[in-house]
Amino acid sequence: MQDFSGIKENYKKIAAVIPENVQLVAVSKTHPAEAVQEIYNMGQKVFGENKVQELVEKQTLLPKDIQWHLIGHLQTNKVKYIAPFVDTIQSVDSEKILKEIDKQATKNDRKIKVLLQVKIAAEDTKFGFAIEEAEQIFQSYLENKYPHVEINGLMGMATFTENKNQIAQEFKVLKDLFDKLSLKQPLAVLSMGMSDDYPIAIKSGANSVRIGSSIFGRRNYDV
Ligand SMILES: *Cc1c(COP(=O)(O)O)cnc(C)c1O
DSSP states (O other): OOOOHHHHHHHHHHHHHSOTTSEEEEEOTTSOHHHHHHHHHTTOOEEEESOHHHHHHHHHHSOTTOEEEEOSOOOGGGHHHHTTTOSEEEEEOSHHHHHHHHHHHHHTTSOEEEEEEEEOSSSTTOOOBOHHHHHHHHHHHHTTSOTTEEEEEEEEEOOSSSOHHHHHHHHHHHHHHHHHHHHHSOOOEEEEOOTTTHHHHHHTTOSEEEEOHHHHOOOOTTO
16 A cells, blocks of 8 residues: 555645635546546545646546546547547647647537646746647637637647746736637636646636646655
């Protein structure tokens, strides 16, 4: 039997410092279903995964009222595996993937909530729309081009740096876009902030944070 007391302690601490109006998405990628179950038992219902296969495996094993968020880059040929159950796809980063989500949602006779992932980091490794692209996509959404998709908000990742001013500056870019788009039609979710930068994200206006290692511990990618 693995000992989950450390994870439970971490979760308690994080949950205590996240303001009530901010949603906590517990990022369980690479960690076993048993660890998710422990946190679930403490009241956490929203979990994030970044890989389709791992998400599907855990969804099969775990309670059905968990709201699963996909937070990693999604390939078009894999949308069909998560379309029946996924709560929110946070990582929509191309028009092609948005179209496929709309198609698979139609097949499943449901609407799928998504966030547009916007590139705000200086690093060029991160996925996401440019600001202008996100504006265009949102406009065609408002013109009802994706009837089985609900664009619920925006997601972004700041540069991995010690420079807090830079991180705050990048989050501000996303908050400004969030406010601008919300004038056309109110958006609900501004998802930014991870273990290292969530306090800055919340100060910058995030109302959803994605926290993994500060709850579940360091990830071991070798297993
Ligand atoms: C892994 C991941 C997180 C969580 O990162 P931590 O630093 O472990 O909190 C958040 N967002 C995305 C998109 C991720 O891939």
